[in-house]
Amino acid sequence: MKKKLKLGLFGFGCVGQGLYHVLEETSGIKAEIKKICVKHPDKVRPIPADRFTYRKEDLLLDEQIDVIVELIDDADAAFTILKEALQHGKHVVTANKKMLAEHLEEIYHLQQRYNRSVLYEGAVCGSIPIIRNLEEYYDNDLISGIEGIFNGSTNYILTKVFEERKGYHEALRQAQELGFAESDPSLDVKGFDPKFKLAIAITHAFGVFVKPEHILNIGIDNIDALDLKFAQDNGYAIKLVARAVKAGNEVFGLVAPQFVERQHNLYPVRNEYNAVTVVGAFAERQLFVGKGAGSYPTGSAVLSDISALTYDYRYEYKKLTQGNTHRFSNEAYLEAFIRFDQPELVRMHDFEEFHSGYAANGHHYMTGLVSLEKLRSWAASAKVGIILTPKTRIVSYIEKNREQACSAA
């Protein structure tokens, strides 16, 4: 029934090797790796040298190869490979979230033009089948929001820092040793990696394309000992939360650290686990939890895409084709906890609503409702710490104006 697929694999790092072994150890999937293209032909590798090439044409021009599996680090090179693969009539499976987030609209059109499929479940939250579920399950549902922990290495670091009172840098080093952190750790700790994933998820959840630079990302690299103490004193954890909501015909989204209460469904999500909550009108709150990092979980998601190609699966991007007129916007407020040490950096009138403020040991804190635009300007400074409050939610300018009009009436 199913056809046997021949794969050309680019990259043999952590995920590539995970895929290789998952494929060796499973019998249910009709696919085999024909050739692997790597950058450094002379590197010692754990499998025979004749499996490798360093010329990309050996894969792209091989007519027997049905699917290019792209698992390299370099986003620009990956995009070039993707385009050439589609041009040569091959399907593509990729886990490169940066490349996808930056070029998703073009990739959508390329799939239509060449009538080939690009699948990327492994790019978003590792083993969690979130894209497939957003695509396949919710087309009939009205999704109002998604939120979750989209990055395994920062969650690992935050878990170690909180539970084992490890230092931040020690926890980061440990995450890298375990293969959870990207080779460039700033992608993780500054919140770029979860932002790329959020941009992709927004397209499948709401039918909107958004360039990653339009999404605010605040990382965990600026969290300090006082923030941790504040969290611990209040029984909170700190999680790096990616979220997006739909309000009217606007879609909002950002990535930022947040204080999370014990009752919150993200509180128990520890170590390299990721989690996604999908809020729909009828199915209500659905939670998906699974390993978001590591070679096997991601390799397994990549393999599930390969498996889907054996029965000609394609993303339908249903919400894009349903007469959607939504647009991405940053015109919204959130409640946040702002820490700063120089009084002139943050002022009461910077807040749309000021909720509380105090000073202790030469540090200042203020909490209140603040615009995304203001958060973005503060986030550019290492001197201001930003953590969203436990009950924060995205409030659009439109909603806020309506509220004010009502209370004035």
Added chain:
Amino acid sequence: MKKKLKLGLFGFGCVGQGLYHVLEETSGIKAEIKKICVKHPDKVRPIPADRFTYRKEDLLLDEQIDVIVELIDDADAAFTILKEALQHGKHVVTANKKMLAEHLEEIYHLQQRYNRSVLYEGAVCGSIPIIRNLEEYYDNDLISGIEGIFNGSTNYILTKVFEERKGYHEALRQAQELGFAESDPSLDVKGFDPKFKLAIAITHAFGVFVKPEHILNIGIDNIDALDLKFAQDNGYAIKLVARAVKAGNEVFGLVAPQFVERQHNLYPVRNEYNAVTVVGAFAERQLFVGKGAGSYPTGSAVLSDISALTYDYRYEYKKLTQGNTHRFSNEAYLEAFIRFDQPELVRMHDFEEFHSGYAANGHHYMTGLVSLEKLRSWAASAKVGIILTPKTRIVSYIEKNREQACSAA
């Protein structure tokens, strides 16, 4: 691209009305209800009387109807409708877990014979897309186990009893008022409902058909105040857990109450929420949480099946067709906490391994490793209370023998 489906609906109870409203309020799905068949034509209903009929032929013989959506209570009548619908060339969507569990093997063959699809996501854990995920996502993975909370009303009752110190009967009445409990509450509280769902999930997870009567179900109706006190003193919750594991070529499964520690991923699953953990070799532990009861969550799952039929989706039952030689077995042990008031009811030598025992206030407790067969005989008596211990796991006779052989060597 998609065709517009015409639906014939049997039943207009809680889920049927949920479906009706979900369908009215969503625009993305190309389907409409042509006619609704109900039992009592004279009952006052919230929508116009001309939408209804009480003759099943009006639906089954209507050539314009593509899909029969069966949402009635009576499992035998439902199976008759399903067969007649397939014979008349119609696809079937159903949420009747009892009917499915009892006839799944025949339903599998009927689908092949008539080349029509039977979909039933709404039958297992309401809004959680677990069948679709077991079908679509894990074909390449080696699933070793599934476990979870498969029944919303008993979870609601246990939550109220624990958190609000409500009496058992008051909590049950409340669950029924909210529409979470079946019209026959013994299906819920005696663990039959989650057992039916487990039987269905076992087929999609492991490729094995199992008749529900072969699966042991222990309910929550026999939990007493001392069990609750024991749980509270130890910081445990009690959850009604459905589980199945694969070991060698055997598949084991049961439904039973279990003490659950605070760190356990089922501990925070409250009220009518359901949860399923899927344990796979590569994706490792995946958790799905969502509303498992109520008209909208189930209606939404039913609608997602209808939506899937617009692009000719069928369950592939992949694990059944992968040269599977697994069989369901009850030859296993679990660690359990056994409470009884007459000393002759339970004896130390009833346990394969005896771990602890004590007596207090005229009540006796023993914990130890005990066979499923012995649990089944005790479960038949209202005088013996059975709750699985927090770290319990299914240990097959084969594994146990191997252990003994090793320690003897």
